[in-house]
Amino acid sequence: MTAHINGIDIISPLGLSREEHWKALLDGCSGLGPTQSFDSARYDNPISGEILHFGPDELPKRLVPATDRMTQMSLVAAAGAFDDSGIDMSQVDPLDVGVMTAATAGGYAFGQKELQNLWSKGPKYVSTHQSYAWFYAVNTGQISIRHGCQGHSGVIVADDAGGLDAIAFAARRLARGNQIMLTGSVDSTMCPWGRVAHASTGHLSKSADAQAAYLPFDERAAGWVNGEGGAHLVLQSHSDGRYAAVLGHGATVDDPRAAPGTGLGQAIRIALDAARLRPGDIQVVFADAAGTREADRAEAAALVEIFGPHSVPVTAPKAATGRMGCGTASLDVAMAVLAIRDQTIPPTLNVEADESLGVNLCGVATQHPITNVLVLARGVGGFNSALIVGT
Amino acid sequence: MPARVTMNDLKRALEEGSGVDEGVDLDTDLRTMAFSELGYDSLAVLETGLRLGRENNIELDDSVFTDLDTPQQMLDAVNEALERQSAVS
Numbered sequence: 001m002t003a004h005i006n007g008i009d010i011i012s013p014l015g016l017s018r019e020e021h022w023k024a025l026l027d028g029c030s031g032l033g034p035t036q037s038f039d040s041a042r043y044d045n046p047i048s049g050e051i052l053h054f055g056p057d058e059l060p061k062r063l064v065p066a067t068d069r070m071t072q073m074s075l076v077a078a079a080g081a082f083d084d085s086g087i088d089m090s091q092v093d094p095l096d097v098g099v100m101t102a103a104t105a106g107g108y109a110f111g112q113k114e115l116q117n118l119w120s121k122g123p124k125y126v127s128t129h130q131s132y133a134w135f136y137a138v139n140t141g142q143i144s145i146r147h148g149c150q151g152h153s154g155v156i157v158a159d160d161a162g163g164l165d166a167i168a169f170a171a172r173r174l175a176r177g178n179q180i181m182l183t184g185s186v187d188s189t190m191c192p193w194g195r196v197a198h199a200s201t202g203h204l205s206k207s208a209d210a211q212a213a214y215l216p217f218d219e220r221a222a223g224w225v226n227g228e229g230g231a232h233l234v235l236q237s238h239s240d241g242r243y244a245a246v247l248g249h250g251a252t253v254d255d256p257r258a259a260p261g262t263g264l265g266q267a268i269r270i271a272l273d274a275a276r277l278r279p280g281d282i283q284v285v286f287a288d289a290a291g292t293r294e295a296d297r298a299e300a301a302a303l304v305e306i307f308g309p310h311s312v313p314v315t316a317p318k319a320a321t322g323r324m325g326c327g328t329a330s331l332d333v334a335m336a337v338l339a340i341r342d343q344t345i346p347p348t349l350n351v352e353a354d355e356s357l358g359v360n361l362c363g364v365a366t367q368h369p370i371t372n373v374l375v376l377a378r379g380v381g382g383f384n385s386a387l388i389v390g391t
Numbered sequence: 392m393p394a395r396v397t398m399n400d401l402k403r404a405l406e407e408g409s410g411v412d413e414g415v416d417l418d419t420d421l422r423t424m425a426f427s428e429l430g431y432d433s434l435a436v437l438e439t440g441l442r443l444g445r446e447n448n449i450e451l452d453d454s455v456f457t458d459l460d461t462p463q464q465m466l467d468a469v470n471e472a473l474e475r476q477s478a479v480s
Contacts, residue, residue: 062410062430124445127408128438 003171005243007234008334009080011073013049013321025346026365031321032210045204047213049227049322066129068107070188074139077186077232085234096179098151099144100170102162103136104325109191151178159379163329164387168249174237181235187327188228211350216289216316219354224291230327231334244340247388248275254382261298264384271386279307286332286375289316300357309358317346329377336373336389396469404442409435425460443469
């Protein structure tokens with residue numbers, strides 16, 4: 001399923017562009033802090049990974065009242081990825097260009113605003129644009145409209161794991177007719193409604209200390225922090241020589257009665273087989289890093305089973321951004337590609353790994369020969385996904 | 392004589408509900424151009440009409456707005472409904 005990545009852009013709490021994010025990450029910066037975009041005093045989860053300096057200035061003004069924040073950020077990153085690819089859309093057949101994004105919850109902040117209108121003023125005050133602004137497929141739709149993409153398109157909803165599944169689906173489309181795929185995910189649920197929805201899982205960190213709120217694979221791990229952002233990628237069947245390619249993907253769904261992550265190891269094996277690689281061919285793993293003890297143990301067990309204890313270097317740069325729904329997994333893929341480009345493993349900020357888990361966690365940015373990277377993601381509902389990028 | 396909805400009211404409803412495209416000057420283009428030429432799709436037209444309706448306490452069915460092509464047609468439809476409603480009450 002070789003699909004070459006010819007364009008990347010990132011938007012995250014660490015930066016509004018690919019290189020800004022990457023530099024801040026390697027410099028050891030954290031994008032986590034006390035929530036600023038809404039009053040979080042009444043909620044138990046005070047820390048967020050927010051994109052504080054985003055303004056939709058570069059978007060057509062016509063789009064702003066009709067779109068959620070996550071769509072606006074997605075549109076900016078999609079334009080950045082197309083721009084990075086150097087593709088001149090006027091020179092390609094629109095029917096050959098598709099869009100495949102992932103979504104976790106749709107436009108949550110927009111939905112909250114309109115629900116408040118409905119509840120406090122009545123149905124006449126709900127924006128007509130709510131009909132699509134909340135919708136899971138809205139980013140795919142708005143990107144398609146803005147860039148004139150008319151090829152096979154869609155959206156994947158599989159919680160965080162969808163951020164990998166969408167890229168794998170886009171790669172498969174290249175083998176079935178599309179010449180160009182815009183894929184990945186940019187996600188945000190940064191509003192009170194989003195916060196309480198995540199809090200209801202019981203897995204959100206209650207720490208008020210930004211540097212200790214999200215510590216995956218650490219003995220102190222007590223939940224994850226909600227972030228926003230993600231990455232978009234442009235896939236083509238030929239390489240322009242700058243970035244890596246999508247080599248393999250595997251996905252499984254856990255029995256809801258089984259322990260979490262039971263099928264994660266199987267997803268890794270499927271991805272390795274698809275890429276025709278052995279465990280020893282993987283130089284770095286970008287972990288799902290759920291940040292709860294039980295889920296971290298399950299992921300560590302899968303890694304130890306396949307790679308052996310304390311072997312392959314593992315990293316979770318999302319410790320510096322928080323988990324942004326399926327945006328997290330797409331961002332991990334973008335960072336995996338940059339790790340290969342720069343032969344550098346990005347750090348897992350603030351974490352002191354629990355040695356008993358057997359995971360060789362990278363706490364600081366590390367120069368390392370990298371050919372192939374395995375990216376893992378799990379989602380609420382039992383979704384496990386593994387994607388391999390490499391050269 | 393009931394208050395009439397003006398082109399300025401319509402302009403404000405468009406701006407607040409759906410935004411304005413770059414290169415579009417609602418002050419000059421609103422009287423001469425169709426909604427589609429101004430960059431508004433059917434949902435933006437519906438949003439604008441519903442805003443004018445609720446601001447003026449007029450009961451308007453969504454279907455009123457489905458066949459409107461220009462701002463002037465919308466203004467006429469809204470004002471006609473306003474007169475009808477005021478004649479009844």
